[in-house]
Amino acid sequence: MRALIIGRFQPFHKGHLEVIKYIVSKYEDVIVGIGSAQYSHTLDNPFTAGERHLMISRSLEAEGIHNYYLVPIEDLHRNSIWVAHVESIAPPFDVVFANNPLIKRLFEERGYKIETPPFYDRKKYSGREIRRRIIHGEPWEQFVPEMVARTIKEIDGISRLRELAESDEE
């Protein structure tokens, strides 16, 4: 059976990695949907879908996880057809891992089985908190897989986020 998890992964952090490890311990394959794929260079979505793809694939490979598919998924301004949109892009799947009530409802209404994964140390492992730490120069690298920290530095992501934060204040 194949499981789907969708997130924005801005950036991919250790909470995401734990969920994916849990999924691959239970299911044959995992599909990781990179949500809001069309957005980048904003405070909430600083990284492009391609950059997030690099972060996730490098981290999973480093963990010895190879049974995954990465699928960028653009947002649609029509919730009622979003699941059909996901189905049109992703490999077929049997179960959806989600905590967000809207996502649960949309997939449930289409007949999918939903599993709610536990949150791992949500205070530390949250995209918003990690972006805040990067912007304010607080320690953040220990909250993301090593390959994510390396990728963020490689793409000059730290100064990108800080510049976005500065232009937001103007």
Ligand SMILES: Nc1ncnc2c1ncn2[C@@H]1O[C@H](COP(=O)(O)OP(=O)(O)OP(=O)(O)O)[C@@H](O)[C@H]1O
């Ligand atoms: N600490 C965590 N432990 C387990 N699962 C998590 C954790 N943080 C996020 N997730 C799961 O990851 C998916 C959403 O990914 P998303 O990119 O929105 O993460 P996020 O850290 O909540 O981001 P942001 O803080 O930017 O909104 C959801 O299925 C959510 O339940």
Ligand SMILES: NC(=O)c1ccc[n+]([C@@H]2O[C@H](COP(=O)(O)O)[C@@H](O)[C@H]2O)c1
């Ligand atoms: N109508 C839509 O385009 C639609 C609906 C629900 C979730 N999503 C996307 O799914 C992804 C995951 O959502 P959360 O980060 O809120 O869990 C996000 O990228 C979000 O934009 C899109």
